[in-house]
Every structure is written in structure tokens, then in C-alpha cells.
Amino acid sequence: MHTELSVLIVEDDLAMQLGCVQALQLAGLRARAVGTVEAALPLIAPGFAGAVVTDMRLPGQDGLALVRYVQQVDANIPVIMITGHGDVTLAVEAMRSGAYDFMTKPFAPDILVEVVRRALEKRALTLEVSALRATLSRREGVAKLVGQSPQMEKIRRLVVDIADSPVDILVHGETGTGKELVAQALHDLSSRRHAPFVALNCGGMPDNLLDSELFGHEPGAFTGAQKRRIGKIEHANGGTLFLDELESMPMGMQIKLLRVLQERQIERVGSNQPIAVDVRIVAATKDDLLERARRGNFRADLYYRLNVVTLHLPALRERREDVPLLLEHFLLLAASRFSRPLPHICDQTLRELMAHDWPGNVRELRNAADCLALGVHNDIFAPAGEPGVDGGHTSLSLAESVESYERNLIAAELRRHDGSVSRSARALRIARATLNDKIRKYGLSAA
Incomplete structure (x- = not known):
């Protein structure tokens, strides 16, 4: 669960309010509570990082008014409604007004935790996609x-x-x-x-x-x-x-x-x-x-x-040092387009991407990034295991891993061709001038 997300509980019954807060906190979730809709309104703004749990019947404005307010502020904020047995008709109206889910009293603490976890997962994904789109919007011209x-x-x-x-x-x-x-x-x-x-x-x-x-x-x-x-x-x-x-x-x-x-x-x-x-x-x-x-x-x-x-x-094979930046850019695009979280790239996939000749150039790399974001196989990747996605981070950054791999690849070709830059450039399928630039960049010597 996203550690920055929290739950706002709107409940005027102090015993119920305390029970909900404790149940969520025992499950490792951040929660706070207020007793009225009027007290909740200043706490809800566009980009609110969390979900709202509200009782239907409250002093002053009711839970349905809160649902409608949240819809106006940010329609992607999940609102979970708590209702009594006689309020099912109002709960249906709340769902039509944009509520995420509703629970009927009395309910077990684990039911509350389960519903809230689902709402927070949805909210976390929405916020991540919004952040990705904001990043992409800055890359203009x-x-x-x-x-x-x-x-x-x-x-x-x-x-x-x-x-x-x-x-x-x-x-x-x-x-x-x-x-x-x-x-x-x-x-x-x-x-x-x-x-x-x-x-x-x-x-x-x-x-x-x-x-x-x-x-x-x-x-x-x-x-x-x-x-x-x-x-x-x-x-x-x-x-x-x-x-x-x-x-x-x-x-x-x-x-x-x-x-x-x-x-x-x-x-x-x-x-x-x-x-x-x-x-x-x-x-x-x-x-x-x-x-x-x-x-x-x-x-x-x-x-x-x-x-x-x-x-x-x-051609992309002539500027392999751009592969990590392009990959990051296309992963951002794919994650935003498919509403998926941004995947981490494992070392094996990075080696495969750097070794590939890219006959389809940047367009082919974009297709590969789409596959990585969707978690589906692409012929560029080795068939074994999950294609390219790793649950954790590598010890080196993506750019550092790419540079290390490229330096070793160039050094190996120079050794194989007895220091001949021309033959090494042909083997690597890049221009000789490009190879000379990379030899200088990595502090290599043809000798």
C-alpha cells in the first residue's frame, strides 16, 4: 500500500468513530476522523491522497451531500458510505452520485479494512497515472x-x-x-x-x-x-x-x-x-x-x-546510450495510456535491450516498452520468466547499467579485433566516428 495515502472517517458516533480508526490503524493504514461533513470539507482538495469513509446520517449536512461535494472537487477520490438497514435506498442514490462502495451496519472490522484497501489501491493508481501525465505534459516541442x-x-x-x-x-x-x-x-x-x-x-x-x-x-x-x-x-x-x-x-x-x-x-x-x-x-x-x-x-x-x-x-543502434532515456519516456507514455504502474526494469532485460540491433529503431523500442508496461512477452526478451519486470530496484541506476554494459561491449570488440576501430565499428554496426566518440567517453584505448 502507498505509505502516503490515508483515510478520512466522517462519523458522529464516537464509539463507531474510534472503532473504525483503530481497525484501520491495526491493519497498518493511516486514519483520522471528524464528526461532521462541515469539518471534513476543508480537508478535501483536488489530489487528496486517500479515501473517505462517511456515515449517511450526520448532524448538519448528510453523507450524500459529502459524496456530491467530493465529486465536484475530484471525482476520482473514493468515498465509502456507511448506512443503516433502512438506508439502502439512500445508499443506491449515493452510488449513482459517485460513491465508490457502501457498507451496512453492523459490519466486521475486517470488512471495513478490505473495502478501504481496495479503495486506496484504486486511488494510488489514479494518483500515479496523474503524475505520469503531468510529467509527459512538460515534454513539449x-x-x-x-x-x-x-x-x-x-x-x-x-x-x-x-x-x-x-x-x-x-x-x-x-x-x-x-x-x-x-x-x-x-x-x-x-x-x-x-x-x-x-x-x-x-x-x-x-x-x-x-x-x-x-x-x-x-x-x-x-x-x-x-x-x-x-x-x-x-x-x-x-x-x-x-x-x-x-x-x-x-x-x-x-x-x-x-x-x-x-x-x-x-x-x-x-x-x-x-x-x-x-x-x-x-x-x-x-x-x-x-x-x-x-x-x-x-x-x-x-x-x-x-x-x-x-x-x-x-539509427538507434548508432546511439545506444539513448536507449535508457527513450525507454523511460516510452514507459511513462505506456503507463499513462494503459493506466498501469510504472514497471522496474531488471538487469537481464536491460542487457537484452542494449544487445538488440533495433532494426525497427525507436518505433520498435516503443513497442517493447508497451509490452513491458502491460507485462506481456516480446520477442526481444528471453522467453524464460516474467518479461523484463522486476519487483525491486537494481543496485545501479538504469543509465549507469547501460553505460557499464556498453563500455564492456566496446572493450570486448576492440580486443577481439586487435584494437582495429574500423573492424570493431563494423561488428557493432555503428559509424567509426561514433565509435571513436564512445572510446573517448569511456576512457578506452584501441591499444
């Missing part, structure tokens, strides 16, 4: 780009520097590295943040459908076009258009997009009337567009038009 690695520090600085510039931007990175998150941060930090942020995936969409999605159409423009439709570009006017998987955009559409970038105007399908648009385009790709242009699979002029500013997002 560029703070959503979680990580302390040099690569992420550079990304955050660049996002802040270019967010309010008028240039279109190309974001490059593997699947799951957070390209849309970067695009959203660019929008949120710009003067365009009050206008729409519109996202469109260019992959797997036929030319005619993509044409209508981007530019809109007039009635009768093609079979089935019964009324005017505003396209994504026009809808994003004044704001930001995020084009994901740009490499899969058909060549014909690339020509039209290039024209929009150059002239800042569109024509709906079936219309010859140009419409001026003020839209910033952030395009994302997982491919090398220049190489695709050399092979004739992408327009070079569109690549160079978008390549004014390019943000390269590193």
Missing part, C-alpha cells in the same frame, strides 16, 4: 526528441535553428527513427504552429489518387468526383505539409511537386484556375535520393530543390 547522444544534441540544435526559416526541408533516416516527430517539432517551433500540420504518406498510392489527395479536385473531374475536394497542399495553407516516403512518389507527381515548390501555387484536378498557397514542405525518405536520381528513379532537380537543408536521423 523539441524536448520530444529524446536523447543525450551527440547526434541527438546536434539534431535538436538544428531543429531550433531552422524551425522558423522559410526553406523546405528533407529528413533522412531509416524506418522508425522519428522522421514525422522531427517534422512535427519543426512545425511546433515555427510561426506556422497555429496553422495545420498535414501529413501524407506517398507510398502505395496510385497516381490519380495521389493527384487528388495532394491537389484536390472539382466536381466531375473524374468518375466518382461528385463534389469539390480540398487537397492536402491547400488544406496545409499557412502551415506545414509533411510528405513521408518521398522516394515512392511517382515521377509524374514529382514534376507537379517541383512546380509547387517553385511557384507556390496549385491547380485542382479538373480546374485551370491557379490557387496561391503558402505552405512549407518537410519531406522524409529512408533512401539515398541522389543515388536514386543517378539511377533514373528520382528527379535530380526535385532532390536539389529539397536539399537546401537535410536532417540525417541516426
Whole structure:
């Protein structure tokens, strides 16, 4: 039981009041008592850390009035009603008004303790979820780009520097590295943040459908076009258009997009009337567009038009030191979303997370965090035992355990490859420059 939670008893019968307090205290619960609703009201405020037990019949205001007051202050505070045999109808009305439970006199002390324990467990979970949500609400804007690695520090600085510039931007990175998150941060930090942020995936969409999605159409423009439709570009006017998987955009559409970038105007399908648009385009790709242009699979002029500013997002395996921060962030999200307590992570799970190559990058780590929060198995974790959740704390913090594991892993690879940084970097699947940074960070020597 949460040690900070307590029980407020509202009972005017001194013998009953004393009996309830003693029963709860003998069970290890904190309790205090008052004799009237009027005395209880100043003690109840939003975020009240506990539960209320109240008699129905009291001098002055009755227990039902207290239930309604608590509902107005904080509807998640559990209120348990004590009633006489003749007050069952009032107890039902109290439940409809928001009471958590009711007990009929006379009742045994262990019944009181059982009902109160359930109410306090519910309240503890509610308070923890509220605290998690408050923590998450503070992580806004560029703070959503979680990580302390040099690569992420550079990304955050660049996002802040270019967010309010008028240039279109190309974001490059593997699947799951957070390209849309970067695009959203660019929008949120710009003067365009009050206008729409519109996202469109260019992959797997036929030319005619993509044409209508981007530019809109007039009635009768093609079979089935019964009324005017505003396209994504026009809808994003004044704001930001995020084009994901740009490499899969058909060549014909690339020509039209290039024209929009150059002239800042569109024509709906079936219309010859140009419409001026003020839209910033952030395009994302997982491919090398220049190489695709050399092979004739992408327009070079569109690549160079978008390549004014390019943000390269590193794969998660290239910034393993960010795994603990990302894991904490996603566990907070999952615990809040699923209304679950925040789980502790055991050493074995941490080793498995750090050793994993993360082909799905940050998105895959988020899925793993969801599994940990729900207490279900994920293929990343070893099949034996409860996946990743430990009832107690490890002797080292999460970040310290990660750094210790990463240092030992790098040292082992350097020994295995006779101090060759290049071969070790290939074995660890990270860039040589990244490995050199980590060697310096951990005070290692290639020798």
C-alpha cells in the first residue's frame, strides 16, 4: 500500500468513530476522523491522497451531500458510505452520485479494512497515472526528441535553428527513427504552429489518387468526383505539409511537386484556375535520393530543390546510450495510456535491450516498452520468466547499467579485433566516428 495515502472517517458516533480508526490503524493504514461533513470539507482538495469513509446520517449536512461535494472537487477520490438497514435506498442514490462502495451496519472490522484497501489501491493508481501525465505534459516541442547522444544534441540544435526559416526541408533516416516527430517539432517551433500540420504518406498510392489527395479536385473531374475536394497542399495553407516516403512518389507527381515548390501555387484536378498557397514542405525518405536520381528513379532537380537543408536521423543502434532515456519516456507514455504502474526494469532485460540491433529503431523500442508496461512477452526478451519486470530496484541506476554494459561491449570488440576501430565499428554496426566518440567517453584505448 502507498505509505502516503490515508483515510478520512466522517462519523458522529464516537464509539463507531474510534472503532473504525483503530481497525484501520491495526491493519497498518493511516486514519483520522471528524464528526461532521462541515469539518471534513476543508480537508478535501483536488489530489487528496486517500479515501473517505462517511456515515449517511450526520448532524448538519448528510453523507450524500459529502459524496456530491467530493465529486465536484475530484471525482476520482473514493468515498465509502456507511448506512443503516433502512438506508439502502439512500445508499443506491449515493452510488449513482459517485460513491465508490457502501457498507451496512453492523459490519466486521475486517470488512471495513478490505473495502478501504481496495479503495486506496484504486486511488494510488489514479494518483500515479496523474503524475505520469503531468510529467509527459512538460515534454513539449523539441524536448520530444529524446536523447543525450551527440547526434541527438546536434539534431535538436538544428531543429531550433531552422524551425522558423522559410526553406523546405528533407529528413533522412531509416524506418522508425522519428522522421514525422522531427517534422512535427519543426512545425511546433515555427510561426506556422497555429496553422495545420498535414501529413501524407506517398507510398502505395496510385497516381490519380495521389493527384487528388495532394491537389484536390472539382466536381466531375473524374468518375466518382461528385463534389469539390480540398487537397492536402491547400488544406496545409499557412502551415506545414509533411510528405513521408518521398522516394515512392511517382515521377509524374514529382514534376507537379517541383512546380509547387517553385511557384507556390496549385491547380485542382479538373480546374485551370491557379490557387496561391503558402505552405512549407518537410519531406522524409529512408533512401539515398541522389543515388536514386543517378539511377533514373528520382528527379535530380526535385532532390536539389529539397536539399537546401537535410536532417540525417541516426539509427538507434548508432546511439545506444539513448536507449535508457527513450525507454523511460516510452514507459511513462505506456503507463499513462494503459493506466498501469510504472514497471522496474531488471538487469537481464536491460542487457537484452542494449544487445538488440533495433532494426525497427525507436518505433520498435516503443513497442517493447508497451509490452513491458502491460507485462506481456516480446520477442526481444528471453522467453524464460516474467518479461523484463522486476519487483525491486537494481543496485545501479538504469543509465549507469547501460553505460557499464556498453563500455564492456566496446572493450570486448576492440580486443577481439586487435584494437582495429574500423573492424570493431563494423561488428557493432555503428559509424567509426561514433565509435571513436564512445572510446573517448569511456576512457578506452584501441591499444
